[in-house]
Amino acid sequence: MIDYSAQTLVPLPVVLPLFAAGLTLALWRYPRAQRIISVTTLSLMVAAAVGLVVAADSGPVVVNVGGWAAPVGIDLVADRLSALMLLVSSVVMLVVLLYSLGQGVADGDEATPVAIYHPTYLVLAAGVSNAFLAGDLFNLYVGFEILLVASYVLLTLGGTAERIRAGAVYVVVALLSSIIFLVAVALTYAATGTVNLAQLAIRLPDVDPGVQLVIHILLLLAFGIKAAIFPLSAWLPDSYPTAPAPVTAVFAGLLTKVGIYAIIRTQTLLFPDGRADDVLMVLGLATMLVGILGAVAQDDIKRLLSFTLVSHIGFMVFGIAMGTTAGYSAAIFYVVHHITVQTTLFLVVGLVERVGGTTSLDRLGGLARIAPGLAILFFIPAMNLAGIPPLSGFLGKVGLIEEGVRQGTVLTWILVAGSVLTSLLTLYAIVKAWNKAFWQTAPEDIQPVRLPRGMVGPTAGIVTLGVGLTLVAGPLYGYTDRAADTLTDGYTYVEAVFPDGATRGDGVSDDPDADDTVEIGGEG
Template sequence: MTWLVPLPVIMPLLGAAVTLLLRRRPVLQRAVSVLVLSATLVVAVLLLASTATGAPLTVAVGGWAAPLGIVLVADRLAALMLVVSAAVTLCVLVYSIGQGMADGDDAVPVAVYHPAYLILTAGVTNAFLAGDLFNLYVGFEILLAASYVLITIGATRSRIRTGTTYVVVSLLSSLIFLTAIGLIYAATGTLNLAQLAGRLDALPDGLQLGLQSMLLLAFGIKAAVFPLSAWLPDSYPTAIAPVTAVFAGLLTKVGVYAIIRTQTLLFPDGPAGGVLLVAALLTMTVGILGAVAQSDIKRLLSFTLVSHIGYMLFGIGLASSAGLSGAIFYVVHHIVVQTTLFLAAGLIERRGGTTTLDRLGGLARLTPVLGVLFFVPALNLAGIPPFSGFLGKLGLLQAGVDAGGALAWVLVAGSVVTSLLTLYAIGRVWNLAFWRTPHASMPADGGARAGRALPRLMVGATLALVVLGTGLTVVSGPLFDITSRAATELRERQPYVHAVFAEEVP
């Protein structure tokens, strides 16, 4: 099954080339994009099935064995992330196709959109499979280069302005990451993650802390960890709905994945756990307070995105098997639910002509299906039983209680308060946008776009993600089993190293 490992990277790159050649044939371009991402999802599921019952799968690209060559590694964590990212990117692609067909592709110029979207997907999958730090850096740069194009599609003044901020912040994090890579290579003579697992332990404690801090700083910017998160609420909401959704749901989680991978494999006994717990508490608190203060749905959701990154850091900072398992489960849950809510926000904007709460109202009566598409994932995000959001938070709270200590208990209390404030923020959106009498400026029907019947593909793609998010509750038992095994594998380190070298840490 090792031949499957590079396919999630290769197929989107080849698909991007084909769709670029088909730029004058939009129908074929759409068909190729859907086919490529569907095939990527199938491969990801096969990889998850293989790694769930066996050792990690590795491929030495070009036949150059580790540590000299580029190694792609699919363990339980990477395979699980591949599955959820492939499912989400496929649904968002279908949503964007429906939007383009309904609007005559005015909002989404397919000649640019599809190649960039597939390149973004290739960057994400490459980051998940990367077996060395430099290839991880390459994965980030691939997805960032594509995201620069996607975030400025339409070339409006606001998109160019916020896109510029996004580019500057991304370049800064990449520069820090690249500097850390250079210093790590100078100190150890390698960038292979499996080999670094042994060599970093031999470095002086002060040098280890410095290298760990640089990596955390770079990944913290990408993951929007407070106080490195100020760029996100201004950058994401201005993009077109499909781009905002995939950015919010997926891209920050690539940063979280990088934190999980490096913390467990390279710095398992590092002193940064307490710092991560403090950052988790601040990220939760500041993010949710920002959400409560917002009057625009997309900005409110952007702040909740920042806030719930704190839950993931909570589990990582605990550094226990239960904490890591809860963090991984919550990453999977949040990718699906946050993406769904941003797609629903796009439908709200299409139906009501705006996402400003003061100018909306009565959507539950005017468009009941839209009410369902927002209400279900909103409850899931807030952690209402029995949804996966509740189960993920419960797992993290149990891990915090088991860990004990004053800081862990403060995080437990902060998590509960954040969840309640999330429910308040989401309830406010429901009351103002869906429940109250429609605002006078909101069209009941007609209009260029606002008030028209919602395109079926857009509704269908959003509904598919609602079903997927709800389905996480149904399969929570097997999913927690996978995340628990993945957490154990991460803490042991040896399965990953053996898969790469078939021997002890060199």
Template sequence: MTPVLDTLPAAPTWLVPLPVLLPLVGAGLTLVLGGRDQWQRFISITVFVGVLMAACGLVYGADRFGPLVVEAGGWPVPMGIVLIADRLAALMVLVSVIVTFSVLLFSIGQGRSSEDERDAGSPLPIFHPTLMVLLAGVCTTFLSGDLFHIFVGFEMLLTASFVLLTLGGTAERVRAGVNYVFVSMLSSLIFLTAIALTYAATGTVNLAQLAGRLDALPDSTRVTLQVLLLLGFCIKAAVFPMSGWLPDSYPTAPAPVTAVFAGLLTKVGVYAIIRTQTLLFPQDTLNTVLLWAALLTMIVGILGAIAQDDIKRLLSFTLVSHIGYMLFGVAIGNEIGLSGAIFYVVHHIMVQTALFLVSGLIEWRGGSTSLSELGGLARTSPLIAVLFFIPAMNLAGIPPFSGFLGKVALLQGGVQSGTWLAYLLIAGSVLTSLLTLYAVSRVWSQAFWRRAPEPGGGQERPAIDSPTGALRLGVVRAIPRGMTLPTTGLVILGVAITVAAGPLYEITDRAATDLRARSPYITSVFDQGVVP
């Protein structure tokens, strides 16, 4: 008779390295095929479909079997590289692949992936491989089981981000790229210093092993390491007062690049904060500091947003502001707060990326993202109006959208905490939601509802094939279907989060429970659950 255990399905651990390996292989192939745009597109789409299927398998496997662990090269833990896909990491990988795939399809539809906007005949074969390196870096960060390879993922992101940020080579983009690289290198230097000090103090950088060894350190040493790690991650996550670089860097890039940056890159820092705070530093030593940082990030970010005239800059400031919600849930630290933070990360990645893609449609149709130069889009482009309105209301947290559901969980976590500072954060969260609604409503009223400004105005006649020229001459440019379909799909997925909020919250609840317990992560790495 066959034992029952022999009939159970095996955990699909073979899927774990695929979100890293497939994009790197695809990047190499598309780089070799530079200049052959059709082949680059075919390989990129094929790779993304493969990674998307692998990510779906990881979410299923991690939720059913627990954390999936792979020892790279057969080296035992902690000597070799270990990749771990628990519920949190698998969910982050899945959402990252979805939004990056949408951005790829949008860029193909726009033609930005193959042509320089300054010269319609100048190929940009570097876009496809760079975007796949970016995805590989994101997935490396999420799946890495040690601090050093999280750092490696960050550096892959930095390299790919600089290339994407400076596409076109304009002076404004190069300046923004230099600023971005400087800030990222500062963050990386702090992170690398923290890794070196952690290894010196504990003899390891493996996260599961650190979870046991950090508890044995003196309080002063442990707090020093925590502060350094948090400082490096908070710069990457654009937490106030280390957020000033973001609104000056992101809006200068092409629309699809800005969209993937806004949706993903800051969330990598948020993920690192969640992972290290729950696994390595479960004590509440710095939670008060994090709560104040969350409150200031919310308020300062949204005040910056309502002062902007450009849609991209306005959305960049709302991006900073809503990082505060995620930090709020992490700092509260209870199960409801952590689950709400994870849910809100998933929601925000989808919604923020969709809004930046819509801003690309607005720029294509109206020739600008400046509110002073736009108007009448609700009449001339009703599809764009709908595509903006839905994620904008979602971002503002209007019921019954997922933004509202995520904020409710965070507020419940704050109430359960019961401290005066938690109640102050609750008030700040409500105020931020109201100001977010005001900011996106101002975009609606000026760009979509009011009459369009008069074209021309006696200025020098611009080229009609440029977006700005089309605007000034009053020419309405048709939007390629390849741009509207990915944007529409992402907006629909944002609404789907609302419809599927129940099952998604069940996963985030289980993820939060595991994060607080720590033992599922540790025991998945070490067979007996004992950290040597």
């Protein structure tokens, strides 16, 4: 039976922020109205995402946009994975918005023009939601393009030379990724006659293996750039640290995970044969090690965190590369953990910069005495990122390592060793930053500063949320297990999109007596 109440929720995370973006742009002369609209919209998105998480636990919820059924029309699909990603992203974006309001980012500061900030931020929220809900490759491409436009504007807010330079690098890399993605979409349509993900799951196994491989490589290249997987990650540490603290926080916590989501979706639905698993394992290991070695070498806390961001993408790739239900479950759990913790750390660093006037570790010190509350706000998520028991970072890594040991191949054992080494080096890098910023002798020009409650409140809230992930790790892991089951069974997604029969959606005979047996992802 179709749950029409749940169906009404599916388009809301896309439609609401787009409508609100236009409204806030029209009200550019009224900052207070913009703030109310933005906060209300993101709060409604969180509520809708909660409803979708509950509804999708009983099965994917599908909406055919404009009433045109797939594969003719555009469909939005909320399954367990996309609903969970929507919830986490909506919560993070709401917290970051509240933080930015507390900082005065949206109050007419010269560095962040209010007339631009709110509409662009809401467009970014719509792009993220559209990417998570997209039921076809081209709509996924559209979601990425919305992200590109909005993120470029946010990255260059204020128009300083440093931000324009970083934004130029970012947009060139993003455009390269978009071109590769568009070529992959075109090739996919030429080979199969469709870009609908559910229909592709049926048709791709019949395509020439060489063509399949080319499509697979192109998609991995496009998504790998967006996810900052080595060797496609060099752009990230130079681009993110120059933006305002709230922008850096939402970029670091969320945007790379959209690329990871796209990899999970296409690997499980379109290419479940595992031909690229070994390559992904090697790339995952390289991403871990290169990223964390870069972090260890940094003397600026923003760049240090940017390199740890790259490094921990490797853990997620490790889970994907194992290609099992347990591997995918651990990877999804780690994505949820990392979005929350990485965003938290960049928000805390914004507070550190406000107190110390810099993010250079050589010019900071004594913050534990000057701002003891800030020391606590940094220490908790920092230890979580490093994977100290019993925090969620530790639990996510244990899940990945346990599955790697269970598989017992040479590559998985190497990845297990790489994961342990990366965790130890992460702890070293974080402790170095902690000691220098909070415990070394304070420079004479650093004076106690009263931090705005509007900034401290959202930061404390998301720190609490990070700790809360540990407290609900059991139910959360249960949900990610069920999400991984849906991803790997090959049928649930297709049957939700084509409720009258996947083969009929594929143009096969509607005769109920006909043989409707098909292969989805290579498994009959």
